[in-house]
Every structure is written in structure tokens, then in C-alpha cells.
Amino acid sequence: MNIVVLVKQVPDSGSERKLDPADNTVARASADNVINEMDEYAIEEALTIKEAQGGEVTVLTVGPDSATDAIRKALSMGADKAVHVVDDAIHGSCAVQTSAVIAAALGQMEYDLVICGAEATDAQLSVMPALLAERLGLPQLSGARKVTIEGGTAKVERQTDGGFWALEAPLPAIISTWDTINEPRYPSFKGIMAAKKKPVETKSLADIGLDAGSVGLANATSKVLDFAGRPPKGEGVKVTDEGDGAQKFVEYLAGQKIV
Secondary structure (H helix, E strand, O other): OEEEEEOOEEEOOOOOOOEEOOOOEEOOOOOOEEEOHHHHHHHHHHHHHHHHHOOEEEEEEEOOHHHHHHHHHHHHHOOOEEEEEOOHHHOOOOHHHHHHHHHHHHOOOOOOEEEEEOOOOOOOOOOHHHHHHHHHOOOEEEEEEEEEEEOOEEEEEEEEOOEEEEEEEEOOEEEEEOOOOOOOOOOOHHHHHHHOOOOEEEEOOOOOOOOHHHOOHHHOOOOOOOOOOOOOOOOOOOOOOOOOHHHHHHHHHHHOOOO
């Protein structure tokens, strides 16, 4: 069972995130960058399937040189190897263009299953699984809370209000996972040391057969035209309780349309 896990490096959601005024893209160079949290659940699921079925787990990422930190995290968790597509021309690419890059890279790899997190915390679009399924002509099983591989079939349970849907598709297939599916393992010291020796193949756009003119901010399908910083926090409203404090508090909440 050959599994490819898609991994993205993103600015830490727990720290302040900014846009670069030079081109209105996410300021990644100055950010506290980490592996996308949702991708850790995808990595864990891939490793669990590998432990049950055998095979190999490959990490695939598209990003700048600094994205190697996210790759090493995945490798230290137990992934076997990685492919890193890095090219300056990719900067500013939209989700549609990024899906073309990922699809081209996958086209040069052997896999039975592609697993990714349900969304990236820096965009929260949740569209990459569908875009890749369309480009590659593969079935998509999204929003999985449980994955079972039986022979040449992938089965998932997708969470719904009050229950779940049972879905299945023949392999190869694309699966996206939510954070309810498992608990990602913490890299051991042995895993961290082993990650330093695992192979990481770096590829440019030319290496995967894509024209640099087809991606990038200038050709993006969506752009940020303008932005402004968050306004400073104003002074709060002080309610003096003179026997009617509860009523004043409720009236304030009602005025703010909170209740």
C-alpha cells in the first residue's frame, strides 16, 4: 500500500498572522511557521494504514525552502520519504493553480491512496481534495472520521448531523480527514534522529512538467485587492449595579444582538 500524504507549512494560528503590503499575500517569511495542524491527522491515518497493510508513506508538499521544517516533522512521525516542490514562480498561486502543481507532482508518483487534511488553517477553503479528484480523475472520499481499506476498496465514515454517511470507492482514491479521526503520535527522539536520514526529493516546476507562466500571483484566479489592520480594541461598557444590573446587562447584550 503506497500512500501519499499532502502536507502544508502554514503560519501558526496561535500567533499574529499578517499580509505582506508589497503584494497582499500571506507574510510567511516573517511568520512563525508550523506544519498545518489538520495534516498531522492525515499523517497519523496514513501511518496507521501502513502498519496494518504494509507499504510506504510519502509526504508531498508545495512551498518555499522553509517548508522543509514541516517535512521533517512528518518524517519524524514515521513517514518514509518526501517530495518537495519548490519554485519561486509558485509564490502567490491560488488554490486552483496549486492543485495543478500537486496533480503534476502526483502524476510522477506511484500511489494507491492520497490522504490530506480537510483544510489548511491559513485559508480554510477545504477545496483541495475536490480539485485534485477532478484533475486526476479519481474518486474523492471527504471529511472522513474513520477509514477502512479492504482489498482494493477504501471505505470511510463521514460525520453528519446526528450520525454519519458510509462511503466507499475503488483505489486509487483521495481521502480527506477531520481532526476527529485519531490522535496524532508525538515524534520520538529516535524518530527525530531517523528523519534526518530519510530521503527528500526536491523538484522544480520544470521537473514536474509545468510552465512557470501558468502559476503565480499574476495568473491567480483570486487576489486580495486591499486590506486593513484590525482596529484597536475600544473601551468596554461598565455597568453599575444599583439593583438593576442584570437588566442593564441583558439590555446591552440585546443591543449588540448577542441575545
